[in-house]
Amino acid sequence: MTSTEDLIRQQAIEWALSSQEADFAGWDGLVRWLEADPRHTDAYDRAMAAGNVIPDLAAIAAPVLPQPANDEDRAAPRSSSRRGWMYGAIAASVLAIVAVPVWQMRPQPYAVATAIGETESIQLADGSRILLNGGTLITLDRRDIRFARLESGEALFEVRHNASDPFVVETGDVRLVDAGTAFNVIRNDTSLDVAVSEGVVIVNPERENVQLPAGRRARVDNVTDQVTVSAIPIDQVGSWRSGQLSFADTPLADVAAALERGLGARIAVAPAISARPFSGVIQIRGRGAQAVASIAPVLGTRAVRRGDGWELIGSDANP
Numbered sequence: 431m432t433s434t435e436d437l438i439r440q441q442a443i444e445w446a447l448s449s450q451e452a453d454f455a456g457w458d459g460l461v462r463w464l465e466a467d468p469r470h471t472d473a474y475d476r477a478m479a480a481g482n483v484i485p486d487l488a489a490i491a492a493p494v495l496p497q498p499a500n501d502e503d504r505a506a507p508r509s510s511s512r513r514g515w516m517y518g519a520i521a522a523s524v525l526a527i528v529a530v531p532v533w534q535m536r537p538q539p540y541a542v543a544t545a546i547g548e549t550e551s552i553q554l555a556d557g558s559r560i561l562l563n564g565g566t567l568i569t570l571d572r573r574d575i576r577f578a579r580l581e582s583g584e585a586l587f588e589v590r591h592n593a594s595d596p597f598v599v600e601t602g603d604v605r606l607v608d609a610g611t612a613f614n615v616i617r618n619d620t621s622l623d624v625a626v627s628e629g630v631v632i633v634n635p636e637r638e639n640v641q642l643p644a645g646r647r648a649r650v651d652n653v654t655d656q657v658t659v660s661a662i663p664i665d666q667v668g669s670w671r672s673g674q675l676s677f678a679d680t681p682l683a684d685v686a687a688a689l690e691r692g693l694g695a696r697i698a699v700a701p702a703i704s705a706r707p708f709s710g711v712i713q714i715r716g717r718g719a720q721a722v723a724s725i726a727p728v729l730g731t732r733a734v735r736r737g738d739g740w741e742l743i744g745s746d747a748n749p
Contacts, residue, residue: 547694673715
């Protein structure tokens with residue numbers, strides 16, 4: 431194995447361990463790392479799978495031996511030694527399971543990520559389907575196929591309805607319960623957007639209990655938790671699948687995020703115009719990163735190159 435592959439394997443193990451911590455907050459960094467090299471995703475899957483095949487790591491980690499009270503200063507931190515032991519165990523297991531298909535070895539739960547500009551379809555055992563837009567990270571559990579956690583990005587859920595076992599989507603501190611069959615969810619830094627094309631989705635049934643029938647959408651502000659409900663044409667729900675993005679009084683920051691997911695180009699928005707609303711339809715099918723320059727005027731902006739991405743600025747602003 432080359433030194434580069436060794437480094438990738440070590441990084442993957444660190445990500446696998448970190449992402450299983452209860453207070454892990456590095457999902458954005460994990461997505462960027464996964465997107466940086468196709469080998470990263472395979473390495474991460476193997477690391478996660480290795481952790482799964484080690485029987486109850488927490489239970490069999492080196493036990494803490496009884497210790498006299500006056501020996502407190504000599505006690506090694508348990509969390510540090512335990513993490514080190516787990517790292518070594520996973521590292522050994524990664525090498526042992528290289529020949530096993532990654533999908534079969536995926537742990538429970540497991541993460542699926544897409545790079546910006548790419549999409550993926552996930553078929554669940556109950557007949558439900560989840561379509562991931564670009565730049566999306568979702569966590570699933572093969573022991574509970576009626577649950578998903580959307581960490582970031584956009585996903586369309588086509589759910590096989592079961593009144594006795596509703597499908598649940600968690601994202602941030604918001605809980606969505608399916609009472610129908612099809613809905614689109616977008617999670618970004620500022621808000622959560624849920625739009626329904628079939629059936630009913632219940633937003634936070636234990637709290638606000640907002641019921642969204644087909645043709646309705648809800649925006650949940652990440653800071654205030656305020657829920658705003660509005661109408662949406664059913665054919666616009668999940669329209670990104672056809673390469674058509676529809677917006678109605680949408681802040682430019684959210685428009686840029688949608689374009690980023692679909693075009694595969696990093697797009698920032700100047701703070702002065704990030705909240706400016708935009709309404710309209712933008713066609714992106716068959717278009718790549720270079721299309722940002724021609725799309726910008728439609729938004730009333732200009733696109734300026736910034737490193738390997740773009741920034742949208744006011745049409746009369748200096749670069």
